[in-house]
Amino acid sequence: MSVFTTVTEEQLSGWLKHYSVGSLTELQGISAGIENTNYFVTTTHGPNGGRFVLTLFEKLTRTELPFYIHLMAHLARHGIPCPAPIADRDNEYLGTLHDKPAALVTRLSGRSVMEPDARHCAAIGAMLADMHIAGQSYGRKLENPRGPRWWKDVAPQVMPFLPPDEQWLLKEELRFQGLHHTHDLPRGVVHADLFRDNCLFEEDDGARVGGIIDFYFAGNDALLFDVAVTVNDWCSRTDGSLDENLAQPLLQAYHDIRPFNALERSAWPAMLRAGALRFWLSRLFDLHLPREGEMVHRHDPTRFRDVLRQRIANSIPLP
Amino acid sequence: MSVFTTVTEEQLSGWLKHYSVGSLTELQGISAGIENTNYFVTTTHGPNGGRFVLTLFEKLTRTELPFYIHLMAHLARHGIPCPAPIADRDNEYLGTLHDKPAALVTRLSGRSVMEPDARHCAAIGAMLADMHIAGQSYGRKLENPRGPRWWKDVAPQVMPFLPPDEQWLLKEELRFQGLHHTHDLPRGVVHADLFRDNCLFEEDDGARVGGIIDFYFAGNDALLFDVAVTVNDWCSRTDGSLDENLAQPLLQAYHDIRPFNALERSAWPAMLRAGALRFWLSRLFDLHLPREGEMVHRHDPTRFRDVLRQRIANSIPLP
Numbered sequence: 001m002s003v004f005t006t007v008t009e010e011q012l013s014g015w016l017k018h019y020s021v022g023s024l025t026e027l028q029g030i031s032a033g034i035e036n037t038n039y040f041v042t043t044t045h046g047p048n049g050g051r052f053v054l055t056l057f058e059k060l061t062r063t064e065l066p067f068y069i070h071l072m073a074h075l076a077r078h079g080i081p082c083p084a085p086i087a088d089r090d091n092e093y094l095g096t097l098h099d100k101p102a103a104l105v106t107r108l109s110g111r112s113v114m115e116p117d118a119r120h121c122a123a124i125g126a127m128l129a130d131m132h133i134a135g136q137s138y139g140r141k142l143e144n145p146r147g148p149r150w151w152k153d154v155a156p157q158v159m160p161f162l163p164p165d166e167q168w169l170l171k172e173e174l175r176f177q178g179l180h181h182t183h184d185l186p187r188g189v190v191h192a193d194l195f196r197d198n199c200l201f202e203e204d205d206g207a208r209v210g211g212i213i214d215f216y217f218a219g220n221d222a223l224l225f226d227v228a229v230t231v232n233d234w235c236s237r238t239d240g241s242l243d244e245n246l247a248q249p250l251l252q253a254y255h256d257i258r259p260f261n262a263l264e265r266s267a268w269p270a271m272l273r274a275g276a277l278r279f280w281l282s283r284l285f286d287l288h289l290p291r292e293g294e295m296v297h298r299h300d301p302t303r304f305r306d307v308l309r310q311r312i313a314n315s316i317p318l319p
Numbered sequence: 320m321s322v323f324t325t326v327t328e329e330q331l332s333g334w335l336k337h338y339s340v341g342s343l344t345e346l347q348g349i350s351a352g353i354e355n356t357n358y359f360v361t362t363t364h365g366p367n368g369g370r371f372v373l374t375l376f377e378k379l380t381r382t383e384l385p386f387y388i389h390l391m392a393h394l395a396r397h398g399i400p401c402p403a404p405i406a407d408r409d410n411e412y413l414g415t416l417h418d419k420p421a422a423l424v425t426r427l428s429g430r431s432v433m434e435p436d437a438r439h440c441a442a443i444g445a446m447l448a449d450m451h452i453a454g455q456s457y458g459r460k461l462e463n464p465r466g467p468r469w470w471k472d473v474a475p476q477v478m479p480f481l482p483p484d485e486q487w488l489l490k491e492e493l494r495f496q497g498l499h500h501t502h503d504l505p506r507g508v509v510h511a512d513l514f515r516d517n518c519l520f521e522e523d524d525g526a527r528v529g530g531i532i533d534f535y536f537a538g539n540d541a542l543l544f545d546v547a548v549t550v551n552d553w554c555s556r557t558d559g560s561l562d563e564n565l566a567q568p569l570l571q572a573y574h575d576i577r578p579f580n581a582l583e584r585s586a587w588p589a590m591l592r593a594g595a596l597r598f599w600l601s602r603l604f605d606l607h608l609p610r611e612g613e614m615v616h617r618h619d620p621t622r623f624r625d626v627l628r629q630r631i632a633n634s635i636p637l638p
Contacts, residue, residue, distance in 0.1 A: 020397045020398055020449035020452050021398040022445055022446070023445075044442070044527065045442070045446055045449070045527065046398045046400060048367065049529070050527065052398075073396070076366070077392070077403075077405070078338070078405065078406045078407075079339055079340040079365045079406075079423075080339060080365075081364060081366050084396075086396070086398040087397045087456075089452055089453070089455070089456070090456070091456035104398075126341055126342075126363065127341075127364055130341060130364070133339050133408055134339040134408070136408070137406075137409070202368060208363065208368065208369065209364045210368070
């Protein structure tokens, strides 16, 4: 469960007086999420029926949060269906509740589709391209905190827990990635975690994206890295191999909005591997080196070990 | 009808490439409105199901528009359910279509309630108070273009068209208003036209405000002026007299969010008359001095003559 800090209706009613969204009519804890406290909040007026999500940030600090909060505000202004932070009476997005940074954001509707078809993949490809373009005018910068620097930091820590063949795979992949420079690729703000569970499709229309959520891994990186992360989650079979019937429509829909260039076509096979490596590493890290007091939802690392092996063996070209 | 400039699907599809809202799926002219060309636009992704309104501004200029457009963006950021302008790839809200300033804004849902009950009046009172508070941090300024200066300009022009008793009423009211100074009242951004048809209530919940529209009379003025304009429309009987059973809940709901002060209580009876005078004058002007080529929807001026007379005869105190 993810209500680490309890907020009562009375406390929230008082806090909402800092906002212009009327008064509280409903408050309900959200069980999903592993790092923050989240509540569904309904008020007497506001966008989308006065339906909001209240987040109390349990780890991210007031120094770190503005990049993410203002990114969501920026993307929402551009029509990207992401949680839009609500400014308070002091014109600030970040408030304080129970001595923690807290934000009220719009609540999106829809549901995740865990077995997407070609239409869903085309929809998320188009959405991602539009998000990358909208992000080009975002002013704040934050180096992707799960980039190559982090890989090099984490790999030695998880290495002792791996069997010999995986140790070899990890070392070889780090060596391989070290040979590839990505700085000349088109760069910008990447979501970096656009897995199926971070995308909501509208209930009544199977392939219309109603919401993109969870921007707390976002940062600046090669845009192609985001495409690779997305393809690896949305278009992989159970054995980790790439399903071309899903990957092709995703990539084509992306390309129709933001055309891939020659450098990206050249970098693509290595980038698919980089996207797999990043999640293999983070899952190994969360499994073997859990941080004290942190309720990490531990995903199976072998999933991305398999994806990595499959991407080394095979790829599909960009449009 | 209000499609003064025709936009084809092909033209709009091309224009939408400047935005990050996917591709066009539906385009439909809107028959309401008297000054601008409006279309309902649906795209493959965006907030609220990718549903937008496209407006081509037929009169307002690029110099005048930023006050209104940025005001809507500001209020939307604060959770006020108003049309939120969408920024394009250049990070601009105002584009150009057929050589006219054009904007894409979010489409709100709901319907106007022309026979409001006490619940609707309480809801709009609370909404107005929250809008006034959210507007306090708005940076741009524009003097209410339909304020006392405009009255003095317009009154002599409409005077010759009036029968003697109305001439006397108009002169006396202008003299009376000239004795009252409103500059010490709490001021801010006022909608100044929050009539019942500019408020949308959610379909499935009779008294939840789903949208406030038409900000093109907004400006800076005494906040109490906005309250007076709203009460005069929402809480008047057919003969123009004030319905206390509607006015009282509206004023109380407003007061609960932004408490009236002593100066406002003192100024209230005169302000109700000022709110009536403003619309009597504009309706007289539109009726007797229609501007060439303008398709003005002519409302009956006698309505606000009657409201004015009733407010001179009677009022109700602020909470």
